[in-house]
Amino acid sequence: MATETHGAEAVSTCVDSHGSAVGMPQLCGDWIGNQVFWLVITLVVIYFVLARIALPRIAAVLAERQGTITNDIAAAEDLKRKAEEAEAAYDKALADARAEAQVIAQKARDDIKADLDVAMEKADAEIAAKAAESEKAIAEIRDSAVANVEVVAKDTAGAIVAALGASADDAKIAAAVDAQLKG
Template identity: 80%
Template sequence: MATETHGAEALSACVDSHGSAVGMPQLCGDWIGNQVFWLIITLVVIFLILSKIALPRIASVLAERQGTITNDIAAAEELKRKSEEAEAAYQQALTDARTEAQAIAQKTRDDIKADLDAAMAKADADISAKAAESEAAIAEIRNSAMENVEIVAKDTAAAIVAALGGKADDAKIAAAVSNRMKG
């Protein structure tokens, strides 16, 4: 029987004589209205809790995260800009240092070349002076040698003539040696 009476009350088809549910109470057609009512109440309470408490907290956390991300991106862009400026300044300083080093090296080369040219000019002047002195000494030696050759030639000619048994006049020997030396 679908409904039985237990004393003065009528029992539902979903409850047995002892008051226990028969089968699954959720599927009992007599209780569907009650279950829908409590379902709607529960969903409204969950919606109100979520919309008033949980969702604002989640939204604030998401907004805070978005703000942090935005600030971090801005800071990263600022640091990137500063690093690019620092790199450009470094490259400029490096270029300036290389230019200055080349200028210093060129100046040093020019100074060394000027010193070398001055030393070479002094050495050339010293060599020219010594060469002039040497040429003067050689000319003097040549002149004295020519005089000595003439004296030796006169003495030798007189000795040869005397050895051959002749008698030579000093004036004739001097004239003969002078003619021969002239060519």
């Protein structure tokens, strides 16, 4: 090859007399053909390894991932639709429950108002009865008081006349007290 030496002189400009490379061997013009040959062989091997083994596996993984993503998106859309249906059913149930609660509350208010009206009428009747009894008792007390005032007035008038030293009969005192009470 290009690196063989015969005796003390170098066959190539890339190798010195001791067989050591001079400068950078990859830049030596004598070795370019050899480097290009192995480069082409290496690239062909890499191409066949990638084309026959690596790329089909990568394509299979990508296809599997795409299928998984597509299935997950479809499942998510299905779950979203079901969630929206569940939310709509919940909203309808909530609205129905609120309407039923309003009906029950209104019925309860009406029942309470009816009970209250009955209780108020009963209380008004009891109050009216007690007021009538009270007025009757007050009238009796008034009549009794007037009678007692008349008796006390007659006794007091008789005692005053007697205290003044005069004598008056009970008929005159009664007539004078009756006249004063009548106005």
